[in-house]
Amino acid sequence: MIDFLLNGQPRHCAASPDTSVLEMLRENLGQTGTKEGCASGDCGACTVAIGETDADGRLHYRSANACITPAHQLNGRHLVTVEGLADGDDLHPAQAAMVACHGSQCGFCTPGIVMSLFTLHEAQRGGDLAPLTPQRLEAALGGNLCRCTGYRPIRDAALTMTEHPERRPQWLDAAAPRPAAPSSDAPFAQPETLAELVELRRRHPEARLVAGATDLWLEVTQRLTRFERLIDVTRVAELNAIEETTLDDGRHGWWIGAAVTYARLEPLLEENVEPFAHLLHRLGSAQIRNRGTLGGNIANASPIGDTPPVLLALGSRLWLAGPEGERELPLDDFFLGYKQTALREGETIRAVFLPRPEAECHLKVWKLSKRREDDISAVLGAFAWQLEAGILRNVRLAFGGMAATPKRAAQAEAALEGQPPTAAAFRAARQALGDDFQPMSDVRGSDHYRQLSAANLLERLRLVIAKQDSDTSREVMLHAYAH
Template sequence: MIEFLLNGQIEKLDQADPNLSILEWLRTKMRLTGTKEGCASGDCGACTVITGTPDQSGSIRYQAINSCITLLGSLHGKELITIEAFQQEPGHPVQSNMVEMHGAQCGFCTPGIVMSLAALHANRKESETSNGQILEALSGNLCRCTGYRPIIEASHQAMVEEWKPDSDHPAVGMASRLPAPELGGIHQDSFTLSSPQGARYDSPVSLEELRTLRREAPDARLVAGGTDLTLEITQQLRTLDHLISLERIPELQGCTLDGKELVIGAATTYQQFREPLCALWPAFDSMLDRLGSLQIRNRGTLGGNIANASPIGDMPPPLIALGATLVLDGPEGERRLPLETFFQGYKQTALQPGEFIRSVRVPVPEANESLYIYKVSKRLDDDISAVLGAFRLTIDKGVVRDCRLAFGGMAATPARAVQAEAALTGQPWSEETLETAIAALDSDFSPLSDVRASSGYRLQVAGNLLRRAMLASTSLPGEQLMVTDYA
């Protein structure tokens, strides 16, 4: 049985289709139709809802997520807040300011926008919220009537207003950030959700339970954030017969510093590992700003991005450039291997039957090491890479002592440019050396032409990104480089 709060009321489900998304359940089972379906792929934000998850500090973390690509089973032990929670007076400041400043036109996208901004309002730490924070919150919400100016103005005004609903308000917890008392009574045990048709969703709560399930069902699909896997259900109309959830297993969560490595649990979301990773390697910060939308980063996990084995996944190239190591686990025990050897072909990995990614070990910076990450895509926000370049350079007294250059979008897998690396290593960090390395990229890659970019464009961009790394490494402190990050 799964238990959760829906707009302040406890919900208990002992039988439901494991392939059911939160959006479909809300609209077809609960008749809560304020949450809209626009794309069913996590791109438009019309389906945005808010989840509240208790954390170790005793408070609750509110996050905007895409309900169209989040499975119902993920709600166990959480709060689910939909736009209907705000129909009771007093209304939320975001709503009143959207009305007063004409932030809604056709209205189809408005519920999702309100939910994204209400989550920002609940999480704000200061009375004044920056324009960047508002734009980040809205990056996953498309307004088809292009009404962003009044929406942003309404957002600024809403963020300086307090919201004090009475105790009977269904979303009162968002004002206090304290868990509703009902959450404390929800069981913390593992559970299995099943349908009469035989589909199954297992949610183990320990590593040993997971190993047992993998031994019994090595072909079951693993799901954590589900931001890519769920597209098989919503876009390809598949039924996934057996799903095993990873998000309630403590050993797969969080970040710890172990000697000279940052260990990131495979089920840790982008938002959860962002701060500790960027504290070591700041280059990840701007890249993570452009990885999906905030709704996607609130759900997507590091292990999922790697195990998906997409040639255009954003995290593998910089992790390969850093020499990251994977810890794999399964019925036969634990083993480690370099991330770059994990990818063995298009959508093919080194995982053995029953294995799963347990964690990723990222080296901490050494002296004179720098990391540069550049993403090129057709639009700035919420888009897939055409090319992503990641370069770890060790430059000492003007000489490239060591380097690792990794790219996404240039081959069937994320891969290193070993010929270009050889052209740089031991040579002066100069324009002449750079030209030799750029020329060597022709030997490293023969990229495909597809809807995102042609082969020739990809090769030229790859060289340009390496040139950009040189410009960044040799610019004066505070000097700005007039180079765009997108095509």
Template sequence: MAIIEFLLNGVPKQCTVSPDTSILTLLREHLGTTGTKEGCASGDCGACTVAIGDLADTPRAYTSANACITPAHQLQGKALVTIEGLAAEGQLHPAQAAMIECHGSQCGFCTPGVVMSLFTLYESPDKDTLSLTPEQLEESLGGNLCRCTGYRPIRDAALQMHTHSYERPSWYNATLPKASSSSTNTQNSNECFFVQPTSLADLTAARLRFPDARLVAGGTDLWLESTQRLTPLDQLIDVTHVKELLTLKVDEFNNQSGWWVGAGVTYTQLEPLLNSHFPAFRHLLQRLGSQQIRNRGTLGGNIANASPIGDTPPVLLALGAWVELASTSGTRCLPLDHFFRGYKNTALAADEILSRIFIPKPSNTHALHAWKLSKRREDDISAVLGAFSYRLEKDTLHDVHIAFGGMDAIPKRALAMEKKLEGHKVTVDTFRAAQAAIAQDFTPMSDVRGSDVYRQQAAANLIERLYLTLSTPDQEVMLHAYAH
């Protein structure tokens, strides 16, 4: 058990809750604040969307989060805004006023979450609500499901928010009355606890002391064990306050220029780097969960989770990424393709944590494609994801790196396929040979997202798409959509 101190709509709160308490449970069951609704309890529907701000920020920026899968203890020293806090002295927030004016609510169950997503969009310092693009709207609202309105009135409300005058309530930039820190009691390995180390040294020491404790960053996957499988999460080590895991810097490694990305850096924080140097990777992020998930989920968590259908590992494999593993004894680095050992099995020792990821800087002639196949365009898990990195010189392929997710027990390089393409011309025969090599590289699984036969064909089709992209560079191979 631990004490959490935070601001709720500008009001200081102090709560003592168990480690596996979510923000949603804290609000509804401990604080009696029931405006935030529970829909799916898995971070898919957005009904429970809240806004979280850092008290150190000036002006304060708020990001959306799914309260159902966000640990309550991560509110320590933060500002939480819920639907109850938006209206002040009889004045509605522009998001609320626009939703009423545009008839954006019918049954009303999803409405609090929709309004909170609009609130963070309105308050975002990098979004101009006067000229929101369809892409920005879909990116911001893709994590909020509504079965009544058909979304058009909600989109209309987003576009009309700026027409409503608004004076922020006095609590908007409120602070806690005094500096505070959560108190924990971790005397033996059998206790129930939630610890929040602030340095890599403290984190690795906690990992050594409690090897069976679960590490939590965004919680976007881990927390489903609690909400969906009802698995107790009673020993948790939170990594979101570890400063070394939150850094992103340019550096040299292994005679290469590139970027060291802390394992705790979220997808949203990674976007500026990807926009500048890896636009195909940034494009893929638009289909990785929802805005709420991207605000919380981390690159390190997606790798350490070792899911065969994780979205980022195939891209990182194609880019030749490395990982740094840390323990009390020091650090060691591995190529990412040596990190995955088997289904949900990695090279991490019991006392190690994933601390950083190195992404090499591509040359000006390198190209990258990342294509995801899933049943829904937004907020869905991959059936198959292919990543392709290469240089094309005089119609000949060089430095070919291909990786797939969803095609085996681990995210994996397609080494036989790469060999068929490396140093060869872009011809039909070359790519037919690469398609035939799929069987040498992968033993696809069958599950609810697709059979092994489907996955084999889907991977072959992505190779075909690469061929068409290279052979007809002036034509769009597929019907264009912003997140195709």
């Protein structure tokens, strides 16, 4: 059973493990304001707000795609939909601004847009965000597509929400009910400790793990897969921790719990690993980043996952836990083949070690995709290096989309290691890519396109290094997301 608040009203619902929030709203609860567009988390028509209480007792509302959010994860949470925003006849500022700015035509995508504006307004109201900038607005609305209105009226509505009366239902600040802990034999289990998770995995080895569900739930919506048993890792305390540490080899950094979302991780990256934070701007939408996890992106073992190449370039490690105990493993040794990993039976990723780049270490991350944002990579390159007395040291070149797994370019690295960053050295590195990779062709790009793109990214890296080592202010590339 699922106990939660729907627009301030207590709900007690039964649902199968593979029921989505969208399905429960429309089919079980008769709440049809939330629409289904793509059923894959891309268009934002199904956007809702989910309220969770943090460690300090503050309630935060974050946008989510209802079509790929497991309904059982609402247990003990607030769910707010477009039907609940008005206080009687008084519209919420997000609604009033959309009306005043003529931000809707057919109205199909409008509920999702209003809910994204609602969470943006709540964040501004709570002081969580700096004054609204074009970049903040783009991040908030980047996951909402509109096919008929055009975005200018929607943007105008976002910028004028504060001009409308602050009318919001009082229940938005109410505490959510404390649900009874589900039985360990429940089809949708929600362990709260690592020990409980390990025991559940031992007892139910057939169960799938779920965190953000941003990829797993596509098996439900696109392939019509049915899950008989799921284990939700999002409430495991150890998997939600961020701990600063120093490893035995002297490297300083953080153990990032496998269930930590991108949204939670972003402030740490912005302060310490800015190129990685920059990549998050192009990793899905706000709705995806609010739910997707670093551990899930790694465990998924997709060759086009965005974060593994960056972590490979940084030299990350994994902290694994299972019935035989806990162990550490270099990320380089984790990916064995397409969707195959070094996880033993019953093991799970507990945390990911994110090294703090040393002052002399440089990092660049470039993603190529058909759309600028909210799209899957065709090729992603992550490059780390040091330049000592004009010589390249500790070169690590990692790519996504070039092999069956995220993979370092060992031959290209060897061609650059110990060499000055000359055109000749990089020419040899580009040639070595042919030994490192034999990419496949698919809808995102041909093998020739990928091989050429990877080589061009290395040439771009050479130009970046040359620019850093000179007094010129010439830009390597003019692009909205050049970095």
